[in-house]
Amino acid sequence: MLDTTPLTQAVDHFADRLRAAPQSRLQRGGAAEALALARELARRAQLLEDPSAEPREMPDAGMFAAADQITVAGHDLAVVLKDAAQLAEAVALVGEAQKRAGV
Numbered sequence: 001m002l003d004t005t006p007l008t009q010a011v012d013h014f015a016d017r018l019r020a021a022p023q024s025r026l027q028r029g030g031a032a033e034a035l036a037l038a039r040e041l042a043r044r045a046q047l048l049e050d051p052s053a054e055p056r057e058m059p060d061a062g063m064f065a066a067a068d069q070i071t072v073a074g075h076d077l078a079v080v081l082k083d084a085a086q087l088a089e090a091v092a093l094v095g096e097a098q099k100r101a102g103v
Contacts, residue, residue: 002081002082002083002084004078004079004081004087006087007074007077007081007087007090007094008075008078010091010094010095010098011041011070011071011073011074011075011078012074013098014037014097014098014101015067015068015070015071017101018031018070018101019067021103023063026063026064026066028102029100029102030102031063031064031066033097033100034066034067034069034070034097034101035058035066035069037070037073037094037097038058038066038069038073039058039073041074041076041077041093041094042055042057042058042077043055043057044077044086044090045073045076045077045079045080048077048080048081048082049080070094077090
């Protein structure tokens with residue numbers, strides 16, 4: 001079984017940083033970056049679960065929900081990852097998004 005702890009830890013850390021960020025930082029792009037990441041993680045999870053289905057897009061629930069959205073999407077992806085390469089790619093996505101978000 002694949003140990004997905006690096007992904008869940010990265011997602012949880014990013015989410016914690018978003019929750020601690022001032023509203024101004026979220027408005028300057030932090031929340032938008034988190035939503036884009038959540039959508040990508042959710043898309044990947046859906047494709048792994050059912051490659052023949054069209055992935056549904058995660059809705060924009062507002063800037064204060066962005067941390068929860070990346071947490072849910074990241075943990076959902078962690079459950080369906082199949083190999084270490086997918087895991088490493090997902091962890092890298094989270095790290096890159098966090099840098100762009102500035103948190």
